[in-house]
Amino acid sequence: MVDYFVSNIREIKMDRVPVNGSKNAFIQWLVTKENGSNYAVRKFTLLKDGIIPMHIHKYQETVVVTKGKCKVCVSDKVYELKEGDYIFINSNVKHAIINESDQLEFFCIIDYPDDMSIITLNEDCNKK
Template sequence: MVDYLVSNVKEVKMDRVPVNGSKNAFIQWLVTKENGANYAVRKFTLLKDGIIPMHIHKYQETVIVTKGKCKVCVSDKVYELREGDYIFINSNVKHAIINEGDQLEFFCIIDYSDDMRIITLDEDCNR
């Protein structure tokens, strides 16, 4: 646990997104419980044709788009998000994110729930 943390996004390891079926999608964990936080701040980068398929999880999340544009399927609706847009997604609400440009970047803030599993759904984000 730390009293504070100063860093740069470029210094944080980039991993593939662990959601089954994800394509050209990468994640960086910036602030985590290992730092003493009760929440996590993550940065996602989706390259051209990048996708995080339909899935659910118990934790809540807020997605804030900082670069590019995307389609977000949430519940039974579809939204187009661009730089500066954000969306809150409650726990156990199905959702997917599809990059609709060259490169998409967004920050995602989540809480820590007692179950951090991600369940991929056999559904497409078609609308």
């Protein structure tokens, strides 16, 4: 555990998003429990036609869009988010994110419940 640390996003490894069925979607873990934090801050990048399909998990999350625009399907609703918009999604609420720009970037802050598993749902995001 550290008292603090300083880094740069460009120094953080970019991995593919681990939700089954994701396409052109990448994640970087910036602040984690390994740093002594009770929450995680992650940066997502979705390239053109990028998608994180409908899924659920036990952690809560707040998504803050910093570049581009997207559709967020949450529960049975569809929202259009753009740079500066954010959404809170509680635990066990189904959701998906679809990039609608050349490149979508957003930060996602989550808590750490005992179960961090992700369940991909066999449901399409309503693209109205």
